[in-house]
Amino acid sequence: MRLLPLFRLAGREPSASQDIEAEIRFHLEETSDQLKAEGWPESEAREEARRRLGDVERLRKGLREMDEGTRRRWQWRERVEGIWQDLAYALRGLRRAPGFAAVVILTLGLAIGANATMFSIVDRLLLRPPEQVPHADQIRRITVARMLQSGLSDPWDAISFAAFLDMRDQTSSYLQVAAQTEQNMSLGLGAEARPVRAVLASGQYFSMLGTRPHLGRFFDETEDRPPDGTPVMVLSYEFWRSAFGGRRDILGEPVRLNGRIFEVIGVAPRGFTGVNLNPIDVWVPVYSVARYEFGDEWATNRGYQMFNAFVRLKPGVNETLAAEDARRAYQGGHEENRRYERLAVPYLGSLIAARTPGASVGSEGQVAAWLFGVAGVVLLIACANVANLVLARGFRRRGEIALRLAIGVSRQRLLRMLLAESLVMAIAGAAVGLMIAKWGGQVLRSTLLPDTSWDIVGPDWRLLLLTVGLTTLAAIIGGLLPLLRATRT
Numbered sequence: 001m002r003l004l005p006l007f008r009l010a011g012r013e014p015s016a017s018q019d020i021e022a023e024i025r026f027h028l029e030e031t032s033d034q035l036k037a038e039g040w041p042e043s044e045a046r047e048e049a050r051r052r053l054g055d056v057e058r059l060r061k062g063l064r065e066m067d068e069g070t071r072r073r074w075q076w077r078e079r080v081e082g083i084w085q086d087l088a089y090a091l092r093g094l095r096r097a098p099g100f101a102a103v104v105i106l107t108l109g110l111a112i113g114a115n116a117t118m119f120s121i122v123d124r125l126l127l128r129p130p131e132q133v134p135h136a137d138q139i140r141r142i143t144v145a146r147m148l149q150s151g152l153s154d155p156w157d158a159i160s161f162a163a164f165l166d167m168r169d170q171t172s173s174y175l176q177v178a179a180q181t182e183q184n185m186s187l188g189l190g191a192e193a194r195p196v197r198a199v200l201a202s203g204q205y206f207s208m209l210g211t212r213p214h215l216g217r218f219f220d221e222t223e224d225r226p227p228d229g230t231p232v233m234v235l236s237y238e239f240w241r242s243a244f245g246g247r248r249d250i251l252g253e254p255v256r257l258n259g260r261i262f263e264v265i266g267v268a269p270r271g272f273t274g275v276n277l278n279p280i281d282v283w284v285p286v287y288s289v290a291r292y293e294f295g296d297e298w299a300t301n302r303g304y305q306m307f308n309a310f311v312r313l314k315p316g317v318n319e320t321l322a323a324e325d326a327r328r329a330y331q332g333g334h335e336e337n338r339r340y341e342r343l344a345v346p347y348l349g350s351l352i353a354a355r356t357p358g359a360s361v362g363s364e365g366q367v368a369a370w371l372f373g374v375a376g377v378v379l380l381i382a383c384a385n386v387a388n389l390v391l392a393r394g395f396r397r398r399g400e401i402a403l404r405l406a407i408g409v410s411r412q413r414l415l416r417m418l419l420a421e422s423l424v425m426a427i428a429g430a431a432v433g434l435m436i437a438k439w440g441g442q443v444l445r446s447t448l449l450p451d452t453s454w455d456i457v458g459p460d461w462r463l464l465l466l467t468v469g470l471t472t473l474a475a476i477i478g479g480l481l482p483l484l485r486a487t488r489t
Helices: 004-010 016-037 042-053 056-096 098-127 161-169 205-209 237-244 290-294 319-332 335-342 363-396 398-406 411-448 461-486
Strands: 139-148 174-187 194-201 232-235 254-257 260-267 282-285 305-313 344-349
Touching: 016 042, 016 056, 042 056, 056 098, 056 411, 098 363, 098 411, 098 461, 139 319, 161 174, 161 305, 161 319, 174 205, 205 305, 232 237, 305 319, 319 344, 363 398, 363 411, 363 461, 398 411, 411 461
Parallel strands: 194 282, 232 260
Antiparallel strands: 139 305, 139 344, 174 194, 174 254, 174 305, 232 282, 254 260
16 A cells, blocks of 8 residues: 555656756756866866856756746637537538528627617717716716706706805806806708707806817817807818818818808717706807897896706816705895795706706606516526527437446537537627617617617727627526536436
């Protein structure tokens, strides 16, 4: 029994440490023999050989690192080769069963496409901040709750311009305070006139959002002063391309808006719609239009509640103190309106457009979340159907699986080969799903939410990550459990 460990050691391959020690001994002996052949005494030849070899510990460390690097490279090479072999086997297997592959790919493609489409809607309405607005998490929407007999009403984001001026001039918690209101207006004259969606914005609007123009410049506070401001205009990128052909010489050109002449001074970046998600055509200073559209009392009458106010918080400002700052300024008001204003309590709400003030999900958001839940159920049903198909195919392949196990293929290796087949079908299904989300999603979004801008700048990485996650989930749910059962043959 004492000799058994020796037999076990004798059957093992030499370790890296043993190889390194043998290599060092070989070089020492080789150098020592050469020196003795030249006439050196044996003891001096050994010492000289060690000296010429240098720092032995450093040499050992370097050889170990070389060995570990070689081992890692070989391991990765073996893994990559194994993956390619598995994928090649999966493709050959699917080529032999094209009907089965087509049904599985189409089933997964429809489910993944439905989920990708619903996620793009939910992401746009509930998760993604407005396009081209940097650091949108520092911006808050001023919302107001009215005092009713039953208590506070649901918050609403419409306030008067007079209340906005109070919050702009009497608060200290914000870097900028801006207001806007949207109006349908007419651009052009006579038969060439066309309807446009215009934003009447205060002077700090663009600086508060931190947006940079695509062309020209934005207007500021110097061009938004009472009584009539400066008649200048900023075009949206999409409207600039569609109405003016994307001409770069548009700057300085006079354009007639609701019968008055405005000068085009800039073009907004692509995808920019301001603080909301609905498409916008032009932006103009509020003072340049409001008196002609709303009358002489628009800036002083607190009953004209048609503006939305937004603030950018100062760094490090407490949210509660910032909200209290807005309440003090808002509820001050003029003496004749003091009682009316004290019945309204302002809050700081989310900038995300589909959330109503007070962070309760609006109707668009409720529809999107409900559809996303339904799409998740569709994916689970699809995975269950795919699992049934894979299980039935595994039952028909019992002879093949038993033969592979009998000739020495490990169960783990066989499971990996079969799972690669499910992964290939899931990847093909994801490609089909992305095509469905791209073309079918456009129809669905334009039908359900026609007044929302869907122009996203750059690739949607979150949608791609979701698709990768759904693909992996579908491959595991649809293939792993049936294949585990099939390999028990």
